[in-house]
Amino acid sequence: MDKYLKILIKELRPAMGCTEPAASALAGAKAAELLGLVPTSLEIYTSRDMVKNAMGVGIPNCSLKGIQAAVALGASGGDSEKGLSILSSLTEKQIEKASAIPVSLVIESGVPSLYIKVIAKAGDDVAIATISGEHDRFSFLQYNDTVLRELAVDACGTELEAEDEQFLDSASLADMLMWVEQAPQEAIDLVLSAKETNLAIARHALDHSYGLSVGKIAAEPIGRAPKNLTEAFSLGSAMAAAASDARMAGCPLPVIINSGSGNQGITLTVPIAVVASYLKVDDEQLGKALLLSQLIGLGLTARKDRLSALCGAFTASIGTACGLVYLLGGSLEEMDRAFNTMVGNLTGIICDGAKSTCALKIYSCVEAANLACNLAFRGLSPGSESGIVGKSSMESMDFLSRISHEGMEETDKTILSIMLGKQS
Structure with missing residues (x-):
């Protein structure tokens, strides 16, 4: 395929709401899907730019704001198959669940500006989902001791x-x-x-x-x-x-x-x-x-x-x-x-x-x-x-x-x- 056309097809995609909260919700949803149930706690490790771009923007279909809220909403019933349109529909039950999950946040140094790692826990089970380089690029996935995907942390992970x-x-x-x-x-x-x-x-x-x-x-x-x-x-x-x-x-x-x-x-x-x-x-x-x-x-x-x-x-x-x-x-x-x-x-x-x-x-x-x-x-x-x-x-x-x-x-x-x- 023509290189310009290929890039345009890859880049010009639909998104619902600001893309940093959407990417955060996507990471939360994927971690919860790997876990197989709604997490009892969530840990977020992310770049300062992700925090900056999610801090003051409205999340579609609810009154919550911020990166912690977006991750929790994704982890409380979001569908990762929707990609960056993951916030196109939220239920009251999903919002209620998200508000009840404890979420910690650490701003990491030495990571790309577009980087978010979500660790979801429930009982003895742990799942990790990392998005980096691009807003919907899963660069790392893990369930308990099994690594399911591991790419370079930036967007140039393949030739x-x-x-x-x-x-x-x-x-x-x-x-x-x-x-x-x-x-x-x-x-x-x-x-x-x-x-x-x-x-x-x-x-x-x-x-x-x-x-x-x-x-x-x-x-x-x-x-x-x-x-x-x-x-x-x-x-x-x-x-x-x-x-x-x-x-x-x-x-x-x-x-x-x-x-x-x-x-x-x-x-x-x-x-x-x-x-x-x-x-x-x-x-x-x-x-x-x-x-x-x-x-x-x-x-x-x-x-x-x-x-x-x-x-x-x-x-x-x-x-x-x-x-x-x-x-x-x-x-x-x-x-x-x-x-x-x-x-x-x-x-x-x-x-x-x-x-x-x-x-x-x-x-x-x-x-x-x-x-x-x-x-x-x-x-x-x-x-x-x-x-x-x-x-x-x-x-x-x-x-x-x-x-x-x-x-x-x-x-x-x-x-x-x-x-x-x-x-x-």
Whole structure:
């Protein structure tokens, strides 16, 4: 199978609610399934980024929050076969059982940012389920003394996965655009379907109040039918924020994720779909614009950790900016300009966990993408003399990778320290 297509099929999947609580519930469910009954106690060993991203976000279909609650819900009757949609349905009995299970939590050092190990106990029996590297990748399973699965702790546990990571890590904007221009229909159908799923939660959120109602309020002066391109750009920003408002509050509607993140999936689809609707472009052009944005989002994530101190809405919105340029008939040169404008504008937006303010960041990032697109068509973008902006988008990608890995490690620790301090 075509390598780009294979990666897109693997990465663009549905998830219910924020993906960190979903992954936590998935680990809890698998541990309980191995145990064969509801555990009498649960132990969690996880990374600081998992704790950070599960701390303040709503869990679908209940009022509980946090990583301990998510694991307990999964262990109290969750079905691991549902994958990241495991929280799509919860019963009162399941919630009651989860609330009664003692759960301990240890934040581990020296593990990948996406890592959670659940130890479930009942009597003399013990089961262990570890998810790491990707949100639904079981890297270790054990029942009593029998090890059932043991993979490398990161996502590159097989040669195939390592090749995918290396492939995306080295792909340039020109490489992605060249593939998009000749993309198979299966790839176009995939992103058009993802667009419909993500638009559904965005439209729903315009009619209901969730979280800070960022998107609903921002859309009010425009309405559902933009009268010009400027309004279409702004409505795209508002609807993307609205979808995040709903998702972060625990709305029980699915989202198609990108790089394991629903907010990134929303950012990379909804604004482009809204502008395309105003422009009345055909499905092929829209599909190719969406493919380009999705691939850029995936490529940037490959250059940083899936969970890091660098906000995912920012890196995703770089893909949005390039997708908008493509939608409006721009060339690689305009996309390169838009990319570098985004790097010069918003690099440094921190991720302080998944919560209601993600909608604010998505709105700001997509508005910046709109501006970058407009500047690009006027031949404007910052030059390489401007801070961390590179001579090309490829060089800027490398600089972003360095900032994520070298520059923001201590920032990440400080963010979690502040968040945990507020709880105590």
